[in-house]
Structures are given as C-alpha cells and as structure tokens.
Amino acid sequence: MSRRERLAEDDSYREWKGGYRSYDIVKEACIAFGVVLALAVVLTILFSSPDEKPSTVQSWARTDPVDFVTTATTELDGSSGTGGYGPPYNHASDGQHILFIRPQKWLGVSHPVNTAQDFVLAPLRSITAQPALEAAVSAYESASPAQQAKWTTAYENGLAKANANSDNTAISVPAGNYGPLPTMMAGLLGLAQSGGLDGALLTSKQFYQTDYTKPLLFMADGGVLSNRAQAEHLLGGQWGMMNETGSYPGQVWLWLYTFWYQIKPFTTSWAANADIAVMAVMGVLSLALILIPFIPGLRDIPRWIPIYKLIWRNHYRSLGT
Numbered sequence: 001m002s003r004r005e006r007l008a009e010d011d012s013y014r015e016w017k018g019g020y021r022s023y024d025i026v027k028e029a030c031i032a033f034g035v036v037l038a039l040a041v042v043l044t045i046l047f048s049s050p051d052e053k054p055s056t057v058q059s060w061a062r063t064d065p066v067d068f069v070t071t072a073t074t075e076l077d078g079s080s081g082t083g084g085y086g087p088p089y090n091h092a093s094d095g096q097h098i099l100f101i102r103p104q105k106w107l108g109v110s111h112p113v114n115t116a117q118d119f120v121l122a123p124l125r126s127i128t129a130q131p132a133l134e135a136a137v138s139a140y141e142s143a144s145p146a147q148q149a150k151w152t153t154a155y156e157n158g159l160a161k162a163n164a165n166s167d168n169t170a171i172s173v174p175a176g177n178y179g180p181l182p183t184m185m186a187g188l189l190g191l192a193q194s195g196g197l198d199g200a201l202l203t204s205k206q207f208y209q210t211d212y213t214k215p216l217l218f219m220a221d222g223g224v225l226s227n228r229a230q231a232e233h234l235l236g237g238q239w240g241m242m243n244e245t246g247s248y249p250g251q252v253w254l255w256l257y258t259f260w261y262q263i264k265p266f267t268t269s270w271a272a273n274a275d276i277a278v279m280a281v282m283g284v285l286s287l288a289l290i291l292i293p294f295i296p297g298l299r300d301i302p303r304w305i306p307i308y309k310l311i312w313r314n315h316y317r318s319l320g321t
Contacts, residue, residue: 058198061193065168082221083115086104090114121140124191171189260278266278
C-alpha cells in the first residue's frame with residue numbers, strides 16, 4: 001500500500017471537528033414524494049387515455065334494441081358470425097388456413113359455444129313466473145327445424161323494418177307469421193335491459209366469473225362494438241390499432257402488423273384468411289431479424305456504410321488499417 005493510500009485510509013477514520021448542520025430526512029422524503037406525485041398527475045392529465053365506460057349487453061339493449069333483437073335472432077338460427085365461425089367455438093367451419101396449415105382445425109373446439117342455447121334459450125329458461133314466455137320457449141323448442149327456420153327468417157325480414165318505441169323499452173315489427181319469436185325476444189330484451197343477461201352469459205363453473213368470451217362474442221355479432229370503434233376512430237381501415245380511444249396515440253410498434261391489412265392481396269383474395277396470412281408474414285420477418293448475423297450479404301450491410309468506419313476510427317487506427 002502506498003503512502004497516499006495509507007493517508008487516505010487514516011483520514012476516513014479521523015474524527016470530524018468541523019461544523020454540523022441539521023438534516024431532516026423525513027422532510028426531504030415528503031418533498032420528493034410531492035414532486036413525483038405532482039409530476040405523475042400532470043403527465044397523466046396530458047398523456048393518459050380517457051377512462052371510457054365499458055360496453056355491456058345491458059347498455060347495448062337500452063341504446064339500440066332493434067340491433068340487439070336482430071342479433072339475438074341470428075344467434076337463434078345460427079346465422080351469426082359466431083354461429084359459423086368454427087374452432088375454437090364450434091364445428092361450423094374449419095377456420096382460417098394457409099396452404100396445408102390449419103391451426104384452428106388442428107386445435108379443435110376448446111371453448112364450445114352454442115349460440116342458440118347459450119345466448120337465447122338458456123337465458124330465457126332462467127326467467128321464472130312468466131307463463132306466456134315459458135310457453136313460447138317450449139313451442140319453439142318443440143317445433144321442427146324447418147318450422148324454426150321459417151319463423152326466424154320471417155322475423156329477420158320483419159326486423160329490417162322494425163322501430164323502437166320512444167323510451168327504447170320495446171320494438172314494433174310489421175305483422176307476420178313469426179310464431180313464438182315476438183314473445184321470446186321481448187322477454188330476452190327485458191332481461192338484457194335489466195342487466196340479467198350480462199350475468200347469465202358470465203355464468204360458468206369457475207368460482208370467479210372472469211370469462212367474458214360469450215358476452216363479447218354476442219356483442220361482436222351485432223353493431224355495438226363496430227359502431228363504437230368507428231366513433232373512436234379504431235376501425236382497421238383507419239389503422240385503428242395504432243390509436244387508443246379519443247385522440248390519444250397507441251402502440252406505434254403495431255404499425256408493421258396493421259400495414260398488411262391495408263394492402264392487396266390481404267384485402268382481396270386473402271381477406272378470408274388475412275389473420276393467419278399476416279401472422280405468417282410477421283413470422284418470416286421476425287425469423288429473418290433473428291438470423292441477421294447468419295445471413296450472408298445482409299449481415300455485411302453495416303460494413304458498406306461509411307459512417308461505420310467513422311464511428312470505429314480509433315479501432316481501425318489501432319489495427320493499422
């Protein structure tokens with residue numbers, strides 16, 4: 001150990017004989033906390049997303065009862081988007097594919113959804129003390145599939161000319177041979193507007209009811225989510241995945257994913273399988289990014305840029321190059 005190091009070590013143990021000044025660590029902690037809190041509040045006001053109220057089946061049924069009943073009717077006859085989606089909800093189709101790759105078909109139905117039973121009939125059967133409604137449900141279920149199809153087709157055509165009353169609590173449909181459907185849909189509309197259908201669609205064997213798949217699928221088959229997305233500029237055609245609600249910026253890194261949805265052939269011949277096609281393209285690009293150090297030519301691009309040698313000029317000088 002050198003003499004200077006020994007002196008420095010001795011000074012560290014020497015008693016301080018100078019002046020002292022009081023120091024309040026609690027006061028400093030309070031000031032620091034206040035500054036951070038104020039900064040967090042200001043940044044939250046300036047840059048955070050608004051706390052929008054969630055869309056629910058209840059709010060949908062109250063604001064647009066005609067769309068709700070129309071969607072419920074398509075769920076009843078299986079003609080809705082969910083009814084014909086395929087895995088993981090049902091066997092109505094094989095799902096999206098690219099070449100021989102069919103992940104939906106391979107994985108199968110893992111979250112079975114019967115749109116008629118889950119969205120309409122089961123919730124209606126949960127309503128008690130309404131004999132007329134119970135009789136209507138029984139009449140529909142006992143009818144032949146052909147008769148059920150006639151009723152739902154006629155009712156869907158009538159709903160195209162339907163109107164809601166002044167307070168949106170009921171709808172009026174032109175006269176027609178609808179069988180028990182008007183009674184059934186009036187009961188389902190009342191259940192939805194009371195909030196009961198939200199709870200019925202969340203019922204599962206889990207202790208905590210956190211599976212929102214069914215209400216989301218039900219609303220997605222109607223116009224409530226698309227209308228809200230359009231109002232908030234969140235439609236895919238507007239590059240909406242890069243935006244949050246209102247005028248707030250979203251995840252800019254998603255631009256590379258959303259880009260493909262805006263161009264051909266993803267918008268034309270590949271539209272039916274656009275999701276899996278985009279996933280395949282992004283998989284290839286991601287793999288290429290990972291393998292850059294091993295791809296001849298691509299890995300040498302930095303050597304072709306003059307600024308590369310400028311940054312590492314001291315290194316090259318040391319090598320005499």
